[in-house]
Structure formats: C-alpha cells, structure tokens
Amino acid sequence: MKRLLWLIAGLNRRMMKLLFALALIAYIACKCTHLSIQEQGKMKIEQRIDEVRLCVLSHSFSQKYPPVKFLSEKDRKRILITGGAGFVGSHLTDKLMMDGHEVTVVDNFFTGRKRNVEHWIGHENFELINHDVVEPLYIEVDQIYHLASPASPPNYMYNPIKTLKTNTIGTLNMLGLAKRVGARLLLASTSEVYGDPEVHPQNEEYWGHVNPIGPRACYDEGKRVAETMCYAYMKQEGVEVRVARIFNTFGSRMHMNDGRVVSNFILQALQGEPLTFQLRNFSFVQIQTTALCELFSSDLVNGLVLLMNSNISSPVNLGNPEEHTILEFARLIKSLVVSRSQIQFLPEAQDDPQRRRPDIRKAKMMLGWEPVVPLEEGLNKTIQYFSRELEHQANNQYIPKPKAARMKKGRPRHN
C-alpha cells in the first residue's frame, strides 16, 4: 500500500512537472505571439509610411517642370528677384530658371500672384518667399533683380505712401543686402523718370521733367531717388549696379485690374465693353495722332538679363521705339479679338505724359539688344492669355472688370 502511494505521488510529481512545463511553454508562446502582433502592427505602419513616402517622391519626380538647362557649380548663380511673382518678374523667373540658375522669388503679393510662378514650386532650384522689401532681408545671393513695386498708374496711385516706401526703403534694403553679400543689383527703373518729357525721343542723358507733387510723383520720384541710391552705393560702397529704364510693356500675366492701356483694351474688347480712350482734348488731330510705344515682355526680359551680365553701370533705356497711335492699338485689338466694342473717349487724367518714345541706341550698341517680337504677335499672345484668364475666372464665378485708369479718388489705405 505504501509502495502504491509512493508510486502515485511519483507519478503526480512527474505530471506536475509536465503540466508546469506545458504551462510555461504556453505562456512563452502566448507572449511571443502577442509581441509579434505588436511588431507586425509596427511594421505595417512603417511600411505604410514608406509607401506614402515613395508615392510623394515618385509624384515629385514625375511632376513636370519646364525643361531646365544643367549648369556647373561655377556657372550657376544664386539669383534673387524681388517682385518675382509679378507680370515681368515671373517671366524673368522663367528665363533664369530655364537657364539653370537658382532663383529665389520674393513678393508681397500686392500685384504679384502665386499662380504666376506656381509651375516652379517644389523645384530644387526654386524658392518662393512671401516678404515685403520694406523689411530687411538676409539671404546669400550673387545677383539681385530688384523689380518690387507696383508699376501701373492705378496701382501705384492706390497707396502713394506705400509706393514711396517700397521704392525708397525697399531699394535701400536691397542695396544693403547687395553690399553685405557682394551681389550685383539691377534696378528696374522706368521711363517715368523722364516725366512729361520736353525732348523727343528720350535718351539716357535727359534729366526729365517731373512734377514732384503730382499724382504720379510717388512712382516717378520714388524711382528717381531709387536710381540716386544705386549710384550712391556704387560710389561710396563699391556695390555693382545696373539700371534699366523700362518703357511701356505688355504681355501675358498682366493683372486683370492692371489698368494700363493694352490690358484695358484687350479685356474690354473680350467682354464687349467700350474701349476707354483717354485724351486731353477731343480734337480730330489728337484722336488721330496720340501715339504709344509698347514693348512685349519677352523682349524686356532678354534686355534685363543682357544688362545684368554686361559691364554697363549707367542707366539704359529698354523700350520699343516703334510708335503707333492709340487709335491703331484700339482698332487692332478690336480686330484680333473680333469684338464689336465701341471706342469711348474719356478726359485725360492729370499729369499724363503727352508723348514718350525711347531712344534705344545705347542698348543696341552696348548690349546688342533691340525688340524682336512684332506687335501683332505680342498682342495675340496677350489676348490668348486674357481669354484663358476670363474662362478661369468664370469657372470660379468671378467676373473681373478692367480698371478705369487714373480715375480713382478717395483715401487709400496706408501701411
């Protein structure tokens, strides 16, 4: 009996050990399975992140940018364009990007628009900064194209104090930057420094005829003092400067509300509105003879790049010397658009220059530059652009109205 009890006890011990071992295995197995579920989950998340990353990367690789030339480190420049999202600035951005440079666009989006440069966003050579040049800027660059300023009369007259600040403090800030980093600065000046000229055509030696207290003075005098600042920095601090005196320019990416004559006429013709022709007196002679010179934007951009990379530090006129009467412009635009719009004669605004035509002999001789785009071709491209813009706006339920040039009165906002 004793033996039997001992045998049972022995068996129980063995059973106990066996059971204990089984429990231990089960516990470990359970733990392991639990860990692997967690790990599997973690792996799954990591896998998902990798997939998304891959998707983003492949998207950015497959994103179509306009073709960009490859430039070696030595030839590739770091270029700042102030006002680079505007009408002229964005075309300049396109050219410099396609030439293979690194371009930083600075714009406060008063008249510039992201849409003008959105096709470069994400490109490794491109950067867009929302910044007002009235505030200092600290970046490393080799060249500065200083274009930031409203350029059309209704826009620069909208807030004259701001226009003055942009052209004075803004230019000082950019010249300070150029001095600090040893960059060359090109100022986008204007034919408006000649005011209402008493000589015709205007060459770069002419000092101008500007009313310092008139409605155009914020821009005219602002640009005149900007030029003065450039030459003070050149003489006193050795900053390399280039000054382009830009005459009337038109082209795609002009703002719908720009208010200059070509964009107004095109928009009015496309919308079947009367073409607003502004005149000092409505005599037959004036209607037939009031003349206009208009440069197409791609010609201007080529001139700006040639000037920047030249050794000419004195001012250079960039404009189209080909004169057409405003009536010719109106008729040509009407026929290209096939529009039934009438021509409406409006009284001329105060201080409008009577006649301006660039003498471009200096640019021809020293830069080998002259306009090459025929008027009709430039107008057709601009008309196509405005048609597309109108379509886009209509899809967004917004019908823009051309701005009646210089008729604006009232107290503008000041900041």
Ligand SMILES: O=c1ccn([C@@H]2O[C@H](COP(=O)(O)OP(=O)(O)O[C@H]3OC[C@@H](O)[C@H](O)[C@H]3O)[C@@H](O)[C@H]2O)c(=O)[nH]1
């Ligand atoms: O709707 C309009 C607008 C303008 N005009 C006339 O067209 C002529 C040109 O006017 P714009 O508004 O196009 O341009 P402005 O010549 O006055 O100024 C321009 O000149 C040089 C550039 O540097 C500047 O960007 C811009 O201010 C003026 O005689 C003006 O009275 C019209 O007949 N109808």
